[in-house]
Amino acid sequence: MxxxxxxxxxxxMLSFGIAFLYVPMIMLVIYSFNKSKIVPIWGGFxxxxxxxxxxxxxxxxxVSLSLRIATVNACFATILGTLAGLALVRFxxxxxxxxxxxxxxxxxxxxxxxxxLSLLLLFITLKEFxxxxxxxxxxxxxxxxxxxxxxxxxxxxxxxxxxMAQDLEEAAQDLGAKPLRVLTDITLPLIAPGMLAxxxxxxxxxxxxxxxxxxxxxxxxxxxPILIYSRVKVGLRPDINALATIIILVVAIGxxxxxxxxxxxxxxxxxxxxxxxxxx
Amino acid sequence: MSTPVEALATTEEDLxxxxxxxxxxxxxxxxxxLILIIPFTWLLVFFLAPFFLVLKISLAETIIASPxxxxxxxxxxxxxxxxxxxxxxxxxxxxxxxxxxxYLSSLKISTVSTILCLLLGYPMAYAIVRSNHTTKHIxxxxxxxxxxxxxxxxxxxxxxxxxxxxxxxxLLIALGIIDEPIRMLYTHFAVYVGIVYTYVPFMILPxxxxxxxxDWELLEAAADLGAKPMATFFTVTLPLTLPGxxxxxxxxxxxxxxxxxxxxxxxxxxxxxxxxxxxxxxxANVDWPVAxxxxxxxxxxxVLPMMLYQHIQGKxxxxxx
Numbered sequence: 001m002x003x004x005x006x007x008x009x010x011x012x013m014l015s016f017g018i019a020f021l022y023v024p025m026i027m028l029v030i031y032s033f034n035k036s037k038i039v040p041i042w043g044g045f046x047x048x049x050x051x052x053x054x055x056x057x058x059x060x061x062x063v064s065l066s067l068r069i070a071t072v073n074a075c076f077a078t079i080l081g082t083l084a085g086l087a088l089v090r091f092x093x094x095x096x097x098x099x100x101x102x103x104x105x106x107x108x109x110x111x112x113x114x115x116x117l118s119l120l121l122l123f124i125t126l127k128e129f130x131x132x133x134x135x136x137x138x139x140x141x142x143x144x145x146x147x148x149x150x151x152x153x154x155x156x157x158x159x160x161x162x163x164m165a166q167d168l169e170e171a172a173q174d175l176g177a178k179p180l181r182v183l184t185d186i187t188l189p190l191i192a193p194g195m196l197a198x199x200x201x202x203x204x205x206x207x208x209x210x211x212x213x214x215x216x217x218x219x220x221x222x223x224x225p226i227l228i229y230s231r232v233k234v235g236l237r238p239d240i241n242a243l244a245t246i247i248i249l250v251v252a253i254g255x256x257x258x259x260x261x262x263x264x265x266x267x268x269x270x271x272x273x274x275x276x277x278x279x280x
Numbered sequence: 281m282s283t284p285v286e287a288l289a290t291t292e293e294d295l296x297x298x299x300x301x302x303x304x305x306x307x308x309x310x311x312x313x314l315i316l317i318i319p320f321t322w323l324l325v326f327f328l329a330p331f332f333l334v335l336k337i338s339l340a341e342t343i344i345a346s347p348x349x350x351x352x353x354x355x356x357x358x359x360x361x362x363x364x365x366x367x368x369x370x371x372x373x374x375x376x377x378x379x380x381x382x383y384l385s386s387l388k389i390s391t392v393s394t395i396l397c398l399l400l401g402y403p404m405a406y407a408i409v410r411s412n413h414t415t416k417h418i419x420x421x422x423x424x425x426x427x428x429x430x431x432x433x434x435x436x437x438x439x440x441x442x443x444x445x446x447x448x449x450x451l452l453i454a455l456g457i458i459d460e461p462i463r464m465l466y467t468h469f470a471v472y473v474g475i476v477y478t479y480v481p482f483m484i485l486p487x488x489x490x491x492x493x494x495d496w497e498l499l500e501a502a503a504d505l506g507a508k509p510m511a512t513f514f515t516v517t518l519p520l521t522l523p524g525x526x527x528x529x530x531x532x533x534x535x536x537x538x539x540x541x542x543x544x545x546x547x548x549x550x551x552x553x554x555x556x557x558x559x560x561x562x563x564a565n566v567d568w569p570v571a572x573x574x575x576x577x578x579x580x581x582x583v584l585p586m587m588l589y590q591h592i593q594g595k596x597x598x599x600x601x
Contacts (some may be wrong), residue, residue, distance in 0.1 A: 009403065010406055010407040010410065011407060013404055013407065015398075015404070016405050017400055018419075018422055020400075020477065020480075021422070021423070022479070023441075024434065024437035024438060024477065025426070025429070027440060027441060027447055028433065028436075028437045028440070038445075043446065049549060082318045083318055084323075086315055087319070087320075089314075090536040091316065094316065096304075099346055100316075100591060101329060101590075102325070102590065103323040103324075103327050104319075105589075105593055109534040109585075109586050109589055111535060111537065111539075111555060111578060111582065113538050113540055113555045113559055113575070114334075114538065114541070114558075114575045114578060117334060117558065117562060117575050118331055119326065119330050119524060121334060121568070122326070122329060122333055125333055136286050143326060144326075147322070147327055150319065154319075160465045161414055176442065177312050178304070182309060184309070188388070200352050207430075208430055208431050208432070210432055210541060211540055211559075212402065215562075225430070229432060229541075232432075232436045232439065232545065235439075236439055236443070237470035240433070242590045244430070244437070247429055247430055247433065251425065252592070253427045255421060255424065255425045256421070256447075259418075259421040262417075265415070273373060
């Protein structure tokens with residue numbers, strides 16, 4: 001294989017891969033504007049399924065519950081995950097470190113069915129012994145989500161802290177800053193972008209979770225994924241396509257904006273570096 | 281020349297500093313303890329304890345009651361403790377062909393999917409690394425974007441594409457390639473497509489991170505010394521990016537083995553996967569002890585790959601430090 005053939009191979013794999021990732025999503029969007037009730041058969045352009053979607057009170061209830069869970073989850077997970085990440089990178093050796101780091105990274109790869117089952121059994125046992133939680137729903141789903149989301153936050157914080165020299169913190173300490181002051185004035189601002197990324201990731205993971213939520217949810221607590229699943233289980237639904245279109249649109253706007261800002265910042269930094277280099 | 285009084289003063293100063301230092305250390309330790317204890321306790325209660333509960337229930341017998349299993353520890357008469365441990369559930373799993381076949385089928389599906397993800401993901405990651413700055417940025421964004429949208433809806437998208445009256449069959453019939461629709465939905469093929477589709481970004485990202493760090497001069501050196509591109513790839517590039525290959529493969533293999541949504545929506549009743557059996561055993565059959573035993577058996581199956589992943593993650597973080 002020469003260079004030309006290699007580039008053709010790479011380029012075609014890349015195009016195939018990107019098409020593979022995007023064609024199904026594009027088809028979802030196209031069929032959301034289908035007049036016909038039977039999804040894969042085109043019956044003309046219509047936006048009526050958006051109307052059906054917006055008029056359904058169950059959808060709104062599910063969206064509201066999911067957003068509330070996702071927000072509370074993201075805040076708690078960010079705090080707990082940041083503390084865990086700090087402890088793992090900055091505390092050196094301590095008793096139980098292996099156990100701790102194991103418990104932090106295990107949820108990342110744990111099959112959801114196992115996490116869901118084990119948490120449900122915990123909640124049932126707790127109820128039997130201490131009477132809490134008296135019903136499953138918002139609280140139990142949020143606790144379950146915090147448990148796996150904090151692991152993702154911890155990993156993000158860990159990699160950010162690990163890539164950063166400890167010099168600044170040590171300098172502050174040498175200049176007499178108390179540990180708390182070092183934490184609030186030096187460490188936290190440095191890891192703030194990681195915390196933001198962790199918050200957003202936790203929020204999304206929570207909005208996306210079906211399996212763990214189905215295990216630990218109780219009657220009456222229907223999150224958005226649980227509702228979607230109960231509807232698509234029986235077949236294709238054009239209103240679900242409309243919902244998917246809205247989600248894809250929101251995510252695309254978010255990701256593209258974030259990507260654009262990051263690209264501009266990076267270019268600015270490169271320009272700055274170049275200018276400094278030229279001056280010296 | 282110092283008088284004894286001056287000497288005393290210095291040591292007193294010294295002592296003061298020392299005490300102050302000790303106090304600061306103590307305060308710092310307090311903070312450390314506090315920072316550590318909160319997430320540690322959370323994980324002990326909501327992550328570790330539940331596993332022991334699953335283990336405990338897997339060793340109980342199913343009864344019709346609430347909760348539907350026998351207690352492990354019973355107090356018989358005055359303070360005589362009766363510990364009841366039953367391994368029947370595990371024997372049942374082992375003897376029933378359905379469970380053994382389901383395990384093997386799950387392993388086969390996740391292994392094949394991992395290989396497919398690697399075959400698709402490696403060239404993609406390679407092409408992204410070799411593209412110019414702005415293109416690279418856009419391509420990475422395109423890989424990450426699906427990850428932020430709903431997993432469930434991305435699986436759902438394939439229902440419309442693979443159905444007998446779906447887009448792919450319609451297209452193939454319209455093009456005159458086939459006369460009758462091919463059955464794709466509710467087959468193993470659909471499950472493979474679904475898994476590769478949803479998990480391939482998890483393969484691409486670690487590979488990309490690894491290829492990005494690759495010293496490309498080594499490849500040039502190999503070429504200068506007369507190695508053919510294929511030989512260079514297999515003797516230089518692939519060995520150097522092996523950590524990325526392993527990390528990506530584990531990130532696909534482990535969750536794919538326990539997958540529930542994809543076999544349930546795209547595989548129908550024809551595809552046996554352990555995650556689905558566990559879910560149904562628990563929710564439809566209300567057999568908690570057997571569901572727990574299935575969970576423990578699944579965990580045993582995955583414990584080695586999980587430890588391997590942890591090991592690589594640990595090394596990765598250390599190499600940063």
